[in-house]
Amino acid sequence: MLVFALVKGVPANTANVVSVGGILRREQMDIVMNPYDRKTVEAADYLKRQVGGKLVAVSMGPHVKIIPIMQKLFDAEVSGIDEAYILSDRKFAGADTLATSYTLASGVKKVLDIHAQAMDKLIEASRGPVEEFEKLSRDLYLSNLAPNYVYSDRPAVQETLVAKLREGKISKSDVEQELIKLREEIYSNFCVVAGMKASDGETWNTGPQAAEALSEMLNILIPHASSATGLEYYQGSLIVKRRIGQFVQTVRMQLPAVITINPDYYVSPLTLEMRREARAMSFMGKKKEPVVWTIADLNPDPTRIGLAGSPTVVGPGVDLGKPPQIKVVGKSLILTQDVEKFEVDGKAYGPFKKGDPVDSLPDQVKEKLSGKFKVFEYDDLVDELLRELK
Amino acid sequence: MSQPLVLPDTPDAASYKDVWTFTEYVEGELFQTSFEAIAAARKIASMTNMRVGTVIVGYKIPQEVIDSLIWRGADYVIVVDNLELERYNPLTYASVLAGVARERKPWAFVFVADDIGRDVAPRVAYRLKTGLATDCIDYEMGEIYQGVVGQTFKNVLAQVRPDFASRIAKIFTPRHRPQISSMRPGYFKPLPEDRSRKGEVVRVQWKVAEEELKRFQILEVSRLPDEEGVELLTADFVIGLGLGVVRRTKGEPDPKLALDLAMKINELLSSRLKVKTAIGASRALVWAEIRGLKDFITPGRQIGQTGKTISPKVYVAAGISGAIQHKVGIIRSKKIVAINTDPNAPIKDMATYMINEDLYDALPKLYESLKRRLE
Numbered sequence: 186m187l188v189f190a191l192v193k194g195v196p197a198n199t200a201n202v203v204s205v206g207g208i209l210r211r212e213q214m215d216i217v218m219n220p221y222d223r224k225t226v227e228a229a230d231y232l233k234r235q236v237g238g239k240l241v242a243v244s245m246g247p248h249v250k251i252i253p254i255m256q257k258l259f260d261a262e263v264s265g266i267d268e269a270y271i272l273s274d275r276k277f278a279g280a281d282t283l284a285t286s287y288t289l290a291s292g293v294k295k296v297l298d299i300h301a302q303a304m305d306k307l308i309e310a311s312r313g314p315v316e317e318f319e320k321l322s323r324d325l326y327l328s329n330l331a332p333n334y335v336y337s338d339r340p341a342v343q344e345t346l347v348a349k350l351r352e353g354k355i356s357k358s359d360v361e362q363e364l365i366k367l368r369e370e371i372y373s374n375f376c377v378v379a380g381m382k383a384s385d386g387e388t389w390n391t392g393p394q395a396a397e398a399l400s401e402m403l404n405i406l407i408p409h410a411s412s413a414t415g416l417e418y419y420q421g422s423l424i425v426k427r428r429i430g431q432f433v434q435t436v437r438m439q440l441p442a443v444i445t446i447n448p449d450y451y452v453s454p455l456t457l458e459m460r461r462e463a464r465a466m467s468f469m470g471k472k473k474e475p476v477v478w479t480i481a482d483l484n485p486d487p488t489r490i491g492l493a494g495s496p497t498v499v500g501p502g503v504d505l506g507k508p509p510q511i512k513v514v515g516k517s518l519i520l521t522q523d524v525e526k527f528e529v530d531g532k533a534y535g536p537f538k539k540g541d542p543v544d545s546l547p548d549q550v551k552e553k554l555s556g557k558f559k560v561f562e563y564d565d566l567v568d569e570l571l572r573e574l575k
Numbered sequence: 576m577s578q579p580l581v582l583p584d585t586p587d588a589a590s591y592k593d594v595w596t597f598t599e600y601v602e603g604e605l606f607q608t609s610f611e612a613i614a615a616a617r618k619i620a621s622m623t624n625m626r627v628g629t630v631i632v633g634y635k636i637p638q639e640v641i642d643s644l645i646w647r648g649a650d651y652v653i654v655v656d657n658l659e660l661e662r663y664n665p666l667t668y669a670s671v672l673a674g675v676a677r678e679r680k681p682w683a684f685v686f687v688a689d690d691i692g693r694d695v696a697p698r699v700a701y702r703l704k705t706g707l708a709t710d711c712i713d714y715e716m717g718e719i720y721q722g723v724v725g726q727t728f729k730n731v732l733a734q735v736r737p738d739f740a741s742r743i744a745k746i747f748t749p750r751h752r753p754q755i756s757s758m759r760p761g762y763f764k765p766l767p768e769d770r771s772r773k774g775e776v777v778r779v780q781w782k783v784a785e786e787e788l789k790r791f792q793i794l795e796v797s798r799l800p801d802e803e804g805v806e807l808l809t810a811d812f813v814i815g816l817g818l819g820v821v822r823r824t825k826g827e828p829d830p831k832l833a834l835d836l837a838m839k840i841n842e843l844l845s846s847r848l849k850v851k852t853a854i855g856a857s858r859a860l861v862w863a864e865i866r867g868l869k870d871f872i873t874p875g876r877q878i879g880q881t882g883k884t885i886s887p888k889v890y891v892a893a894g895i896s897g898a899i900q901h902k903v904g905i906i907r908s909k910k911i912v913a914i915n916t917d918p919n920a921p922i923k924d925m926a927t928y929m930i931n932e933d934l935y936d937a938l939p940k941l942y943e944s945l946k947r948r949l950e
C-alpha cells in the first residue's frame with residue numbers, strides 16, 4: 186500500500202515561539218517541519234509497517250527550504266520516509282487551503298500514476314518472453330516501483346511472482362491476473378495521513394479538502410477523519426478513533442482514505458506476525474533524494490493553483506489596538522484626582538482621570554502634576570478589579 | 576476582455592442572500608456553541624440587512640431544540656431529519672450541507688471551529704468551490720482589492736481571525752459564495768433566550784447515498800465523562816497558573832501551596848461577590864504533570880490555542896510568560912493582571928496590570944488586599 190504523509194514547512198517562529206514583546210520576528214523565517222506533522226509521519230509509518238508498502242512524503246513549498254526537512258525525515262531511525270516529493274513552483278505560492286489541497290492531491294495522484302504506469306509495463310511484459318519479464322521486474326524492483334511480492338532479492342522473501350513463474354508453480358496468465366490486481370490496488374488501496382493542523386495558522390482544512398480533491402481527481406468517494414487519536418488497519422479498512430466534542434467516535438473507513446492525526450495519538454507496538462505479513466507488500470527501500478516537481482511535472486489546472494486558484498484574499502493585518510498603559514504595582518505613579526487639560530512648553534496634555542498612570546510623561550509635566558500622584562499599590566489594583574467585577 | 580486564468584466566480588453570485596449557521600446536534604445533544612454561531616450570524620445579518628437561517632441535521636430532532644434556535648436568534652431553521660443522518664458522518668453531512676446551500680444560496684455560512692465544524696466545513700467549502708476562513712473571532716463589512724483579477728470588491732465580509740504575524744488578519748472571499756467561515760468558540764455571547772420570537776421551520780427531504788454510509792461506517796460512539804475546566808468558559812474571574820509555580824525565588828517551590836492560594840482568592844470572590852471564578856493553566860504547567868497538582872491541573876484546564884479560550888472580566892496570569900499560543904486564549908479578557916518576576920515577560924504587552932514579584936508573595940498580598948477591600 187502507498188502511504189502518503191503530507192508534510193508542511195512552517196516558519197520556525199510559529200513552531201517554537203521566538204517572540205519579542207509578543208511581536209513575532211518574521212525575518213527569522215527559518216522553515217521547519219510543522220510540529221503537528223511529527224505524529225503524521227509516525228502514524229503513516231505505523232500503517233506501512235502494518236500493511237506493507239511505502240511511506241511517501243509530499244510537501245508543497247519552496248524546495249530550498251523543504252529539502253532539508255525531507256532529508257531529516259529520510260535519516261530518522263524510526264519512522265523514516267522512503268520517498269519524498271516536493272511541489273515547488275512560484276505559481277503554487279499564495280495558495281489558500283482550497284488551492285493547497287488541490288496541489289497536494291495532484292502530487293499524490295502523480296505518484297499513484299507513476300506506479301500504475303510501471304505496473305502497466307509489467308503487465309504488458311508478462312505476456313512476452315519470461316526473461317524480459319524477469320528483467321523488467323528486477324528493474325522496477327530496484328527502482329522501488331514493484332514490491333517484494335513481484336520480485337525480491339531478499340532471502341527472507343520467497344514465493345515472489347517471478348520465482349513462482351520460474352519454478353512453474355504458476356502460469357503466465359496467473360501472473361497477469363495478479364499484476365492486474367496489484368495495479369487496481371494502487372488506486373483503491375492507498376492512504377493519506379496529514380497533520381491535524383499547522384502551527385502557522387491554516388487550521389484543519391488540508392486533510393478534509395485533500396480528500397475532496399482526490400475524490401474529484403480519481404472519481405471515487407474518499408472519506409476522511411480529522412484528529413484521529415487511534416488508527417489501525419483491519420481487513421482492508423481503517424479503524425479510527427477520534428473526539429467529537431464530548432464523544433468518542435469509532436469508525437471503520439474504506440480505503441482510500443485521508444486521516445489527520447491528533448497530537449494525542451500514540452503508536453501501539455506491532456506484533457512479529459503483522460510484520461511478516463507486511464513484508465511481501467513492501468518495497469526495496471529508500472530513494473533518499475527528494476524529488477522536486479514543478480508545474481511542468483504536475484500539469485495542473487492553472488485556475489486551481491496558487492493565488493489564482495484561491496477564493497480567499499488576506500487583507501492587511503491589523504494590530505489589536507493600542508495596548509493599555511500598564512500599571513505596575515509598587516512602582517507606577519497614578520493620579521489621585523482628575524486633571525483638566527493643560528499645557529507645558531506649548532504642548533497640550535490631558536485631560537487625565539484619577540488613576541491614570543503618569544509614568545510615561547516627561548519630567549517637566551510630572552513636576553507640574555506634583556502632589557497629585559501616588560504609587561500604585563495592591564489596594565488600588567484591587568479597587569480597580571472590584572469595580573470591573575461588580 | 577478575456578477572463579484571466581483564475582478560479583471562475585461563483586455563477587450568479589449576486590443572488591446569494593442570508594446568513595446561515597450550522598447547528599451541531601450530536602447524539603441527541605445540542606452543542607451550546609451553536610448559539611454562539613447564531614449570535615455571530617446575527618451580527619453579520621444586522622450589517623447586511625439579511626435574515627439568519629440555521630441548518631440542523633439529525634434524526635427525530637425534538638421541536639424544543641428547533642424552537643430554541645429561533646428563540647436564540649434564528650429567523651428560520653432548515654431541518655434535515657432522517658434516520659441515516661442520526662450520527663455525525665462527514666460524508667453524509669457534507670453532502671447535506673453543500674446540497675442545501677447549493678439550492679438555497681446563502682451569502683455567508685458560519686460553522687463553529689470545533690471538532691465537527693472543522694471536520695465538515697472544509698469539505699463543504701471544497702464542493703462549493705469557495706473559501707473557508709477558519710477560527711474567526713469577529714466579522715465586519717469591508718472592501719478588498721484582489722490582485723489576480725485586478726478589482727476592488729465592496730461590501731464583502733471581513734472575516735477576522737487571529738494571525739500570528741500581525742495579530743489580526745481579515746480574510747475576504749470576494750468572488751465566491753457562500754462566504755464560509757468557522758467561528759472560534761468563546762467570542763460571541765449567545766443571545767438571551769426570547770421565547771416570544773417567531774421563526775419559520777423548513778423541512779428538507781434528503782436521500783442519503785449508500786456509498787457514504789459504506790465508506791464511512793460508524794461503529795461506536797461513547798460519551799466521555801464531563802470535561803474538567805468547563806467553568807473556565809463562563810467565569811468572570813480566572814487565575815491562570817504557569818511554570819512560575821516551580822520556580823520560587825526564595826525557598827522551596829510548593830505548587831500545591833500556589834494552587835491553594837489561588838483557590839483561596841477565588842473562594843473569597845465567589846462567596847462575597849457571587850462572581851463565577853475558575854482556575855486554569857498554561858500548557859507548560861499542564862504538561863509538567865507536577866505532583867500535587869496533577870489531579871487538578873488537567874488538560875481540560877489548559878488555556879490557549881490548543882486549550883480553552885476564556886473571556887473573563889479579570890484574568891490573573893501567575894507565573895506565565897505569555898507565549899503567543901497562550902495569548903490567543905486570553906485576548907478576550909477585559910483586564911489582565913500579570914504576576915511575574917520578570918518585568919519584561921511577553922505577557923506584559925497584553926497586561927493592564929503587572930505585579931513584579933514572586934507569585935508566592937504576590938498571591939497572599941492580593942488576597943489580603945481583597946479581604947480588606949471587601950470588608
Ligand SMILES: Cc1cc2nc3c(=O)[nH]c(=O)nc-3n(C[C@H](O)[C@H](O)[C@H](O)COP(=O)(O)OP(=O)(O)OC[C@H]3O[C@@H](n4cnc5c(N)ncnc54)[C@H](O)[C@@H]3O)c2cc1C
Pocket residue numbers: 199200201202220384816817818819820821822823824856857858859860877878879880881882883893894895896897898899900901904914915916917920932933934935
Ligand atoms: C503548537 C503549540 C501549541 C501550544 N498551545 C498552547 C496553549 O494552548 N496554551 C499555552 O499556555 N501554551 C501553549 N503552547 C506552549 C507555549 O508556547 C509556552 O511554552 C507555554 O505557554 C509556556 O508556559 P508558561 O508561561 O507557564 O512557562 P514559561 O514560559 O516557562 O514561563 C514561566 C514564567 O514564569 C515566570 N516566573 C518564574 N518564576 C516565577 C515566580 N516564582 N513567580 C512569578 N513568576 C515567575 C517567568 O519569568 C516566566 O515568565 C503551545 C506551543 C505550541 C508549539
